[in-house]
Amino acid sequence: MADITRYPFARHLRSTPTTHVIHHRRGKLAHTGTGQAFWFRPLSATLSELPVDDRELPLLLHARTADFVDVTVQATVTFRIADPDLAATRVDFSLDPATGRWRAAPLQQIAGLLTETAQQHVLDVLAGLPLLQALTDGVALTRERITAGLLADSRLAHTGLALVDARVVAVRPDPDVEKALGTPTRERLQTEADGATAQRRALAVERERAISENELQSKIELARREEQLVAQRGANQRRGVEDAAAADAVRTTAEAEREERLAQAHAAARRAQGEADAAAEAARLAAVAGTPPEVLLTLALREFAGQLPDVGTLVLTPDVVTGALARLVRP
Template structure:
């Protein structure tokens, strides 16, 4: 009984009749005789191969690498010659377990290349340079003849996680936490040092201000003292000028003038006492 097969546009279909290729192409459709026909369908769309590797770094530390490799079949005829991609035409189910093995082979090649890259770097560099690791792995895979011989092309390599073992992770966390604490302590020390320095500058400014004030006060005191001395000298000179005429007068005359002044201001004087000594002094005759 003749049957009809309609291929998917994303698959390269090959019709084998009695062991020979009768027709092939993408999304091929045809009538066929089931007893003498075999149908091979090789997918052309991209596929993803997930991977999780446990590798050793340059400083002999275990690192877990998790990611995904995206690939596509570039040469379907070559792939079909290496793996069995025959399908049941009606259900389009594969008749062998070969198709999933292609992803396994791609994963093995990815691990081979990535192992070389990981072993060149230390644990810390692997943890920090995940993007560089993925890019270098992709570049090397795209140049590998092994992939060309498989008829496969690598489209992308991405890493979702690069992490150490739990024990090493705890140690790294402890070191990082200690570094953060030291950094925080240093920041506190720096702030205190700046505060002390600012306080010292404030005290120096205050001291400089006090010194300037004291110097101004010293100048002011000196100026006041000089002014007072000048005033005293001027007053002494004025008093001397006033008393100069009396220096050549007879003392009795000066005394008489004093009593005369007292008499003129008697209303302002409440009482006056003349002692015998004063009276005898007044009665003395001046020497000739």
């Protein structure tokens, strides 16, 4: 808005570069243009201020499709005042000289004009489309129709307005209808999700079964190897017993043979000793053959004495010595 400074008997107005100010003094044009700054008398001046920058107007339009379903169109229209002098004659943009504010609501009047015009074009487009087509193609069709209709609207041109851009964000039905339309898709997605869950569970069960089978096979293989180990241990023990028995047999045979050889050697030695003793005895007997009995007795006593134990003291009585000497001198 323009800045109006109050002084005694006069006022000073200063506008911005985005506002167009029109000043009439006593019915005649005194100032017009953007970025104006001038003095004026409030009793003789008429002021109008028009914004010339681009203005955004959000629109929420309602329409009905060919199958009688209500939809909502969310759009935005960008416009500007292209001919401020013309617009000032069609819409009330006059300012209060004391406050610098609009006496009316010109922008709301322009917004109403644009909304009603866009609403008519939206109704024309969506009335000939079924709901599904309106939801899929309605954004592009309504945007094109709103743009073409506002550009061709003579009332807007006669008001000094120009369309900059028109955008349609969404075409949506009522929440209940939208939920009903999304139900098949949600059901399909839920079915796919359930199928994926079932497949994942089946895969998990299959993996568990494979793991159980692997564990069972491992246990069977372990039992088989334990059986082989027990059998091998038994065979090793039997082989050890057999080897020990064979070793014992060999050792027994060797000892028997050794004992037999020792017995044979002892027998041979005894035979040789007997033969030697017999030969010695025969030689001794041959040596004493023809020897007198007294000599033989003496030899016998000597030999007997050699076989007697040691005698510490020998007592000879006269009788024994006399008898022995008598037998020695006897012829």
